[in-house]
Amino acid sequence: MSRRTSPLLVALLPLALASPFAPAQDATPPAAEQEVPAPAEQAPQAPPQDAAPAQAAPVDGDTPAQEQEEAPAAPAADEEQDAAVAASDDPDAIESAATKVPLEEIRRYVGLFNAIREGYVDPVEDRKLMDSAIRGLLFDLDPHSAYLEKRAAEAFDEGTTGAYDGIGVEVLQLPDGKVRVIAPIDDTPAAKAGIRSGDTIVAVDGKPLTPADAEGHGPLRGPPGSKAVLSIVREGEVKPLEITVHRETIRVASVRGRMLEPGYGYVRISQFQVETAEDFARTLGRLQGEAGGALKGLVIDLRSNPGGLLTSAVRIADDLLEKGGIVSTRGRNSVNDTEFSATPGDLMQGRPVVVIVDAGSASASEVLAGALNDNGRARIVGSRSFGKGSVQTVMPLGNGDAVKLTTARYYTPSGRSIQARGIDPDVVLKPDTTEPKLVSTLPGYTEASLPGHLRGDEEDGSAAGDVLDGDGPIEAALAELKKPKPEVATAPAAADAPKRD
Incomplete structure (x- = not known):
């Protein structure tokens, strides 16, 4: 069998040599499921949908990779210098390729590529083999990295x-x-x-x-x-x-709101989209108007919210915080290190907030819950959340395709890692077992249970949370909202203080 370098190897090397991009916002989106996303009917591979982007349909029309297929075959892989030339005509690029992609690994890949192309029982198109190879580069990294064709x-x-x-x-x-x-x-x-x-x-x-x-x-x-x-x-x-x-x-209307009873509002956020933050502010304003200008308290329901755009979650947290950190991301490359902090202006003017989470709450929803809880702005009720604490960067490749690559981890303002741990509620709720339809259908299913997941800094093997359906968690959140704040001891008034002349 002759061993010749596949011209499609040219398409593979740039992926290995590509420099990092700025982090996407939970995906997305999503991202997230990074995560963001997790967008509708896209698999978060993640959070987030009817079809996973990891293995997409072929691109319509010619692409750079297809043009390379029509080019003359590259020289034999045994010739190290010529194999590098196949990746680039630039001497500096040749040196870079030799440094970053070991030539013995290139030989191994080319040998397998040719063995399959020439010896498999049925003919296999070069394009199909290369698509499989590209997907294979990402498959074993973690559940959320994926190659997205157009x-x-x-x-x-x-x-x-x-x-x-x-x-x-x-x-x-x-x-x-x-x-x-x-x-x-x-x-x-x-x-x-x-x-x-x-x-x-x-x-x-x-x-x-x-x-x-x-x-x-x-x-x-x-x-x-x-x-x-x-x-x-x-x-x-x-x-x-x-x-x-x-x-x-x-x-999908990502935000819905209603009055639970006079003075107490309820906002359901089903996922984080481009306009979710604006919809949240608009809905909250409407509820405050119905309450006569100001709410006594607010319940934010994030149950089974798979995430979405990080920026939307950050903006909602900012709407409810006067100051403090919101979230930070840390990756291997400094370009993926970011930190978001609140700006003055709390739309609830300090009035109490309770957030509901469950085992289906992931990614950006965990960012929001963690930010409000770490800053002492909200109490969390429900069950332990999903634990997707990773950031996916979406890298466009110029031909309509893209790579969704995990590049960083989320950290709450206190420095806690969400990854494979999730958010632990202040008040733990259990499913209502008196109604079979409300029994959790997600036993043991968390980020930590996904094959190949990133190891979390605080991963401890604890039991997964429950999926909480129905109105019971809303009632529990309202009861928590009405509890009086613990009194804080204050210094005696000036008139009562010892007089000192």
């Missing part, structure tokens, strides 16, 4: 705007092609059909899901009005459930 990158961006055609669910792509539900999005077909956090979708319309189904938008997407029959494995069920969902154009 259509997947476009779908990934949709999550930050909240409009797409599908069933309305945040999912995590599993290696075998199945998808795990992080959370159904409020008031979408998935939520109305009874899909729950922790469900695993194993087939669509009777066809078992495979890794190939993760390409592009995936089988959960489709024209509005079209029907999808989902085969779902659920904890506690003996056999898979068959649930029929009719796709819709999903326009």
Whole structure:
């Protein structure tokens, strides 16, 4: 067998040599699931959805990589200098490539590439092999790093705007092609059909899901009005459930608010999108108007919120803080180190705030909860959150494709790492076991349980939190909100102090 350097190796080397970009905001988004994101119907690989961006459909039209396929083959890999020249004609680049990408590893890759191309039982296109190789570079890093081909990158961006055609669910792509539900999005077909956090979708319309189904938008997407029959494995069920969902154009309202009782407001944030911070401020203003100008207290519900844009979470925290840190990120490269602090101006004017979290609260929602709690601005009720404390940087590659790479970790203002630990509530709540539909469907499912997850600074193997459905947690949060603040001892008044002439 002849051993010749694949011209597609040219497309691989720039990825290895690329310099870091500034961190994306939870993804996104998402990011996050970095995380941000976790955008609608994109797998946070993360937090955050009907089809994982990790294995997307091929790009339509010619790309730089395809043009390289048409070029003459590069010289043999045994010739070290010529292999470096295949990556660049610049002598400095040759030296850099030799320094950063060991040539013996290049030889190993090329040998395997050619062995597959020439010896596999069926012909395999060079493009398909290279796509697999690129995905393989990211596959074993962590659950949230992914290669996004053009259509997947476009779908990934949709999550930050909240409009797409599908069933309305945040999912995590599993290696075998199945998808795990992080959370159904409020008031979408998935939520109305009874899909729950922790469900695993194993087939669509009777066809078992495979890794190939993760390409592009995936089988959960489709024209509005079209029907999808989902085969779902659920904890506690003996056999898979068959649930029929009719796709819709999903326009996710990420913020909803109402009065719980006179003077006490409730705001539900389902995910963090581009306009979430503005919607939060607008909703809070409306509730304050209904309360006669000022609320006595506020409940913020972040249950099953998979995250989204970090900037939106930071802005909401800033709206409720007069001062103090909000979040910091730290990575291997200093360009990924950032710190966000509050500016004066608390929209609640110091009145009490309680935040609800559960096992489905991830990424940017954990950032918000941690910021308010560490600054003594809010108490946390619920169960331990998911524990996605990593930042994903989205790196555009110029041909419409992108790389979503984990580049940093989140830290709360006190310096605590969220990664694989989550936020521990001040008041722990348990599911209402008197109603079977409210029993947690996510036992043991956290960031720490994901294969290949980043080790957390405070990871301790503690039991995962519960998914908390229903109105019980809201009632518990309201009761916590009404508790009187502990009295703080003060110095005696001047008139009572010992007189000293």
